[in-house]
Amino acid sequence: MSEIQLWTTIFIVLTFALYIVIAWRSRVSETEGFYVAGHGIPTVANGAAVAADWMSAASFISMAGLVAFLGSDGSIYLMGWTGGFVLLAMLIAPYLRKWGKFTVPEFVGDRYSEAVRTIAAAAAIIISFTYVVGQMNGGGIVFSRFLGLDITGGVLVAAAVIFIYSVLGGMKGITWTQVAQYTVLIIAYLIPAVAVAQLITGFPIPQLSFGQILGELNSVGAQMGLNEYTQAFTERPMVDVFLVALTLMIGTAGLPHVIIRFYTTKTVRGARYSAFWALFFIAxxxxxxxxxxxxxxxxxMEGVRGRAVDQLPDWVQNWANTGLVEVAPGVERIGSISNDAEAGADLTINNDILVLASPEIAGLPAPIIGLVAAGGMAAALSTAAGLLLVISSSVSHDFYFRRIRKSASDRERLLVGRIAMGGAVIVAVIAGINPPAFVAQVVAFAFGLAASSFFPAIVLGIFWKRCNAIGAASGIVAGLALTITYMLYTLDVFGLQEHDHILDISPEAIGAIGALVNFVVAIVVSKLTAPPPVHLSEMVENLRYPGKRGQKPAATPEGG
Amino acid sequence: MTEESPDTQPQSHEQWRRDYWRGNLRLMVVLLTIWFVVSFGFGILLAEPLNAITVFGFPLGFWFAQQGSIYVFLVLILVYAIRMDRLDDKFGVSERDENGDRL
Structure with a gap:
């Protein structure tokens, strides 16, 4: 066992043990605890849990690498995955907390109709499922590189841990482990970042000091056949950057596993401040x-530029073993670099390794490398658990009890919730070991699907009393139909042929257009049909005011 | 809620609701405008002209796209939460226990 493997094992075992202890201490015995943690999570803790829930293996492992190779246009992910929280905080979270039940489809069902609830539950399951497979696979990558396990073994270990704490503690267990996981992942991310910043620039705050190297990055990159790093719109045209950022923002605000995290706060006010803390921790x-x-x-680039192939640094060989780094055959000296295997560069680097390999590339000591591995695992586990909860609650709460057994006792509901969770973990394991070919491509598009389906239906439901069931249903169907059709048209999935992008709009960007179509269709159809019944207007009216009228602050009583 | 006949005194009964909601919407529109201008405006639409200005090594459009917009988002949510606390108190709809303390 190498030193890196030893440290990785130590950190992984320690953190897993911590998660299980937390899960045992927060086990639940009621459905309210299982689905929404009894509405009792303090604001700051909930913010940390949202942050861990939201930041997936993709944020932790892939994003810095994506940004590094996209250069300036990598901002679509940075802005897109944070700007959505502004929408969430102002348009969705406080109102759904006020309404205060268990799932997102349940809100849509109460506000519109049972049919809309069923459509929403199916959409929630599909979106969460495509997302969770990526998490399982991300966990597998960490295990296979750092511990020498194969992907199957890695996924099984990760799933066993998730199984224990999610089945035992439901939302309560998941929330408190997510708080711990956030702590692990942020420490693991910041320590090497601060160390590298200090090493290169002599100033330890990476956010401020990376400006110093941008000029150098532009010139070294140019010598190795790359676009200028800070130049905008080199990788994607402006219209596409705009629409992808918008899609990711709207999609974030519409993802069920993020929205339900705001159900767990004590108050409406708590939901607002939770959104602030969540974005603080994410930022x-x-x-x-x-x-x-x-x-x-x-x-x-400086480590490999102009080097003979047999004199490359150690990390190249370590990562070549996982297939994520590749030296082109027949090359003697490294003169060019790319993240795209088809670009024909001398050295091809997968985006995913930049974070995981950054301590090695910078020559940092082994314990830090082990810590980063544990951080990657924490990011994957926390998001997977949140997604599995959505799948299990949609299956048990929105399908089984709504459609099949309407009169079930609390004990039975809890049991079925646990069985559904167990089932979801097993399906995720199978898919994570053996990802269906389309999943890797589809996972990036979960945002487009969430943007074009949930977001408009929820926002109209809160802000426009006149919106009725038939309008909302038509909007969701139209938005999803456009989004899915365009994705199938431009992507090479399910054996379909790939077509050119229309008006420079990539399939990742179509969700914003889908959401717009959803809004327009929902408004037009609602206007043409009968207004919703009075009790629904009253329900919407009630969502808008946090407390009962007549509440006065303790210190300064005033008339009203 | 209670049923009310349109001619008794719905005005005063309903007016505060409309005022509260309008206050909320006004705040939201202002903050979302800033949200749009900083991210889509400075970070994308105006990124190229702003890149001509360099601050601490960062071309300004690039800085807004990769750093500045995120800080602004954070401030926007905080301002929203604080202003909504005040609005809730002004209209007496904040969530408090019987002693008037925040829940």
Whole structure:
């Protein structure tokens, strides 16, 4: 066992043990605890849990690498995955907390109709499922590189841990482990970032100091056949950057596993401040990521530029074993670099390794490398658990009890919730070991699907009393139909042929257009049909005011 | 809620609701405008002209796209939460226990 493997094992075992202890201490015995943690999570803790829930293996492992190779256009992920929280905080979270039940489809069902609830439950399951497979696979990558396990073994270990704490503690267990996982992942992300910033620039705050190396990055990159790093719109046209950022923002605000996290706060006010704390905790990582990307890319290029192939640094060989780094056959000296295997560069680097390999590339000691591995696992586990809860609650709460057994006792509901959770874990394991070919492509599009389906239906439901069931249903169907059709048209999935993008709009960007179509169709159809019944207007009216009228602050009583 | 006949005194009964909601919407529109201008405006639409200005090594459009917009988002949510606390108190709809303390 190498030193890196030893440290990785130590950190993984310690963190897993911590998660299980937390799960045992927060086990639940009621459905309210299982689905919404009894509405009793303090604001700051809930913010940390949202952050861990939201930041997936993709945020932790892939994003800095994506940004490093996209250069300026990598901002679509940075802005897109944070700007959505502004929408969430102002348009959705406080109102759904006020309404205060268990699932997102349940809100749509109460506001519109049972049919809309069923459509929403199916959409929630599909979106969450495509997302969770990526998490399982991300966990597998960490295990296979750092512990020498194969992907199957890695996925099984990760799933066993998730199984224990999610089945035992439901939302309560998941929330408190997510708080711990956030702590692990942010420490693991910041320590190497600070160390690398200090090493390269002599100033330890990466957010401020990476400006110093941008000029160098531009010139070294140019010598190795890359676009200028800070130049905008080199990888994607402006219209596409605009629409992808918008899609990711709207999609974030429409993802069920993020929305339900706001059901767990004590009050409406708590939901608002939770959104602030969530973005605060997320911003710690998201403002560091572009710095990590820039530093690592510079280090990496300077480490290999002009070197003979047999004199490359050790990390190249370590990662070549996983197939994520490849030296082109027949090359003697490294003169060019790319993240695209088809670009024909001398050295091809997968986006996913930049974060995981950054301590090695910068020559940091083994314990830090082990810590980063544990951080990657924490990011994957926390998101997977949140997604599995959505799948299990949609199956048990929105399908089984709504459609099949309407009169079930609390005990039975809890049991079925646990069985559904167990079933979801097993399906995720099978898919994670053996990802269906389309999943890797589809996972990036979960945002488009969420943007074009949930977001408009929820926002109209809160802000426009006149919106009725038939309008909402038509909007969801139209938005999803357009989005899915365009994705199938432009992507090479299910054996379909790939077509050129229309008006420079990539399939990742179509969700914003889908959401617009959803809004327009829902409004037009609602206007043409009968208004919703009075009790629904009253329900909407009630959502809008946090407390009962007549509440006065303790210190300063005033008339009203 | 209670049923009310349109001619008794719905005005005063309903007026505060409309005022509260309008206050909320006004705040939201202002903050979402800033949200749009900073991210889509400075970070994307105006990124190229702003890149001509460099601050601490960062071309300004690039900085807004990869750093500045995120800080602004954070401030926007905080301002929203604080202003909504005040609005809730002004209209007496904040969530408090019987002693008037926040829940």
């Amino acid at each position: 710690l990582l998201y403002t560091t990521a572009p710095a990590v990307g820039a530093f690592t890319k510079l280090n990496l």
